[in-house]
Amino acid sequence: MASQEEREAFVTLATNDTYALGCLVLGSSLRRAGTTRQLAVMVTPGVSQSLRDQLSRVFNLVYDVDLLDSQDPTNLQLLGRPDLNVTFTKFHCWRLTQYDKAVFLDADTLVLQNVDELFNREELSAAPDAGWPDCFNSGVFVFKPSEQTYNAILQFALDQGSFDGGDQGLLNMFFRQWATEDISRHLPFIYNVVSQAFYSYLPAFKQFKNNVKIVHFIGATKPWHQPFNTSSGEVTPLPDSGHNAEFLQLWWTIFMEDVQQTLDPNLKTNNHKNNRMSMLTTSEGLIGQLATLKISRDQGQEGSASALSSGERKLNWEKGQIDYLGEDSFVNIQKKLEESLSKPAEPHKPATSPFSRRSPTEETAETAEPTKESKEPCE
Ligand code: UDP
Numbered sequence: 001m002a003s004q005e006e007r008e009a010f011v012t013l014a015t016n017d018t019y020a021l022g023c024l025v026l027g028s029s030l031r032r033a034g035t036t037r038q039l040a041v042m043v044t045p046g047v048s049q050s051l052r053d054q055l056s057r058v059f060n061l062v063y064d065v066d067l068l069d070s071q072d073p074t075n076l077q078l079l080g081r082p083d084l085n086v087t088f089t090k091f092h093c094w095r096l097t098q099y100d101k102a103v104f105l106d107a108d109t110l111v112l113q114n115v116d117e118l119f120n121r122e123e124l125s126a127a128p129d130a131g132w133p134d135c136f137n138s139g140v141f142v143f144k145p146s147e148q149t150y151n152a153i154l155q156f157a158l159d160q161g162s163f164d165g166g167d168q169g170l171l172n173m174f175f176r177q178w179a180t181e182d183i184s185r186h187l188p189f190i191y192n193v194v195s196q197a198f199y200s201y202l203p204a205f206k207q208f209k210n211n212v213k214i215v216h217f218i219g220a221t222k223p224w225h226q227p228f229n230t231s232s233g234e235v236t237p238l239p240d241s242g243h244n245a246e247f248l249q250l251w252w253t254i255f256m257e258d259v260q261q262t263l264d265p266n267l268k269t270n271n272h273k274n275n276r277m278s279m280l281t282t283s284e285g286l287i288g289q290l291a292t293l294k295i296s297r298d299q300g301q302e303g304s305a306s307a308l309s310s311g312e313r314k315l316n317w318e319k320g321q322i323d324y325l326g327e328d329s330f331v332n333i334q335k336k337l338e339e340s341l342s343k344p345a346e347p348h349k350p351a352t353s354p355f356s357r358r359s360p361t362e363e364t365a366e367t368a369e370p371t372k373e374s375k376e377p378c379e
């Protein structure tokens with residue numbers, strides 16, 4: 001009979017290879033923090049065999065989830081609601097009934113200190129969302145796997161939908177008593193610190209920064225989109241990402257030490273032709289490019305060729321699709337800023353607010369294809 005510790009797990013999710021990278025770093029961070037619990041990752045057909053192999057080195061369980069289970073009438077009804085697809089995938093965590101209790105962590109979270117004490121909490125425990133603290137943030141939550149709850153959530157999704165189009169809006173309505181009923185289900189903010197939040201309250205960040213246990217890199221740009229300087233081994237946060245440089249550096253340190261060498265340089269990330277979730281595409285070859293990164297002193301390429309006109313690029317900026325590793329790289333942005341400073345300023349439209357949550361149905365900066373010339377992230 002499995003011990004109590006074997007019946008409790010941290011659970012995460014990847015629907016493509018890029019998010020799988022996030023899972024690998026997250027899994028490593030949990031191991032480094034000395035967790036005694038199981039690690040499980042849910043993957044869809046969008047994750048390649050190569051990344052699945054890597055995931056199985058870190059996670060005890062790599063669990064396949066497929067949206068299209070046509071035997072299930074509720075699933076069939078959901079097929080008519082593509083907006084709920086991503087939402088639906090995360091909810092599969094309730095089906096992991098081999099565990100008595102579990103903690104879901106988004107793939108864009110990083111564990112800085114052991115958080116095994118979370119298993120003392122009850123369903124549904126979560127930390128307040130920095131944007132609307134009477135809602136919980138669904139990037140970190142304690143739950144109890146149960147087929148019954150899973151079905152009830154799906155039915156709720158069909159009946160009510162989600163007020164923000166994602167899992168967070170739906171879960172907050174499903175577990176609506178969270179806001180008022182039982183304070184023990186409110187996790188302290190240190191269990192889900194949005195990596196940009198402290199810009200609005202810097203003194204608190206300075207005071208409490210060492211208490212942070214889990215960082216969450218919410219928003220359209222993730223740690224793996226940030227330029228990494230291969231000469232110095234340092235990350236340079238993108239101008240509009242708003243992510244804290246120290247936290248990004250922690251992510252990249254784990255990535256370079258534990259993950260990067262294990263990646264297959266020949267891997268072209270799959271383009272989801274057969275993935276009927278058709279959510280977010282990954283950058284073609286991003287994994288292969290990351291796999292060939294080396295810390296060395298002889299780097300220094302910058303700039304890239306771009307097939308897009310400046311009008312198209314502007315439009316992409318406005319949609320949040322930014323060629324961060326190419327034409328819109330930090331170096332080029334800096335040049336443009338310097339040029340603009342010497343002329344009367346034009347109004348600047350940031351791509352996203354630092355606090356904006358990305359709706360899962362929106363495209364992300366992952367569509368910014370890094371070109372060959374820009375494969376060394378800009379310096
Ligand atoms: N996710 C995924 N593929 C996607 C989008 C999301 O696997 O294309 C998973 C992943 O675990 C991710 C979580 O769903 O961390 C929630 O999405 P995200 O973290 O991007 O949302 P945010 O926290 O920025 O609102």
Ligand code: MN
Nearest residue numbers: 106108139218
């Ligand atoms: Mn997230």
